[in-house]
Amino acid sequence: MRVAIDAMGGDHAPAELVAGAIEAVSGGHIEVALVGDEASIRAELDSRGGCPDGISVVHASDVVRGHESPVDAIRKRPDTSILRTIQLVGEKAADACVCAGSTGAAVAAAMMTLHRLPGARRPGIAVPFPANNRNGVCLLLDVGANPHCRPVHLAQYAIMGSAYYRAMFGEAEPRVGLLNIGQEEGKGTSLVRQATQALRSEPVNFVGNIEGRDLFGGAVEVGVSDGFVGNIILKAAEGFAEVLLGQVARQVGESNPALLQDLKRRVDYAEYGGAPLLGVNGVVMICHGRSKARAIGNAIRAAAKAVEQDINSHIVRGLNEESAGIQS
Secondary structure: OEEEEEOOOOOOOOHHHHHHHHHHHOOOOOEEEEEEOHHHHHHHHHHOOOOOOOEEEEEOOEOOOOOOOHHHHHHHOOOEHHHHHHHHHHOOOOOEEEEOOOHHHHHHHHHHHOOEOOOOOOOEEEEEEEOOOOOOEEEEEOOOOOOOOOHHHHHHHHHHHHHHHHHHHOOOOOEEEEEOOOOOOOOOOHHHHHHHHHHOOOOOEEEEEEOOOHHHHOOOOEEEOOHHHHHHHHHHHHHHHHHHHHHHHHHHOOOOHHHHHHHHHHHOHHHOOEEEEEOEOOOEEEEOOOOOHHHHHHHHHHHHHHHHOOHHHHHHHHHHOOOHHHOO
16 A cells, blocks of 8 residues: 655645654555655655655655645646645555645645546545544535535535545444534525535435534534535634643643543544545545644555545445436
């Protein structure tokens, strides 16, 4: 199993990405290709004792910066590390990839290089949240790939999210909820009202509208929203988690470090590693820009598991069962 990683992406590149890759290959069944400026990557490897077995370096001379137009950067500069990383998947030189740089550039590169899965209209980023359900995880998509949705996109997110959850978490019939401002029928925007009706005929376990708190409360395994709302929820949840951890650390950290560590394990995004970009013809794991070694290592393992579980074949089967009533 070979996973390519954009070693120049994110706030802590390349040091933390190299460290995460080294940690991920220590188990022996995963190989990692570090993509980016070879001199910088090898210097970081040398500072950590040299290049271990299972690590290789693929040179890319350019980097997409955060202030740039992602699409322009990908189209006009073919040797960026993020594009080269995803190209390795398209070339079958890697089984999956991990990107911690520009999310927009990752989505653009995946669409340009890997294209969409058969039947998929738009890709969606699926983020795992801690939840009080049986598996302790709720998947929310989309969180930023597609802020301008139509009902068909939301219906497909439900299908893709359900397929991913079944394969990765072993839940036979994951419950799906559509994010709204209330659970009652008829509430919400025109998009949400139309999507609510469409989802009732889809091959998913749709339980109706849900509110934001239901993502964490255990009411569903998969939450569906457009990328605009989903991204706001994601960033708000991250901010709240940081405040919560800070408050607990000040109150009980020294007297009960085990409690603090357990809470951190449950709410820290690093424990989940990355978020899959569902709907593209390959496995692409997108990480937080602030990710450090532990998050990168977990993202690499999650990417490998997604390949082992043949996630995309499950998604394609679900899309083939999609209702013909919302194909426009």
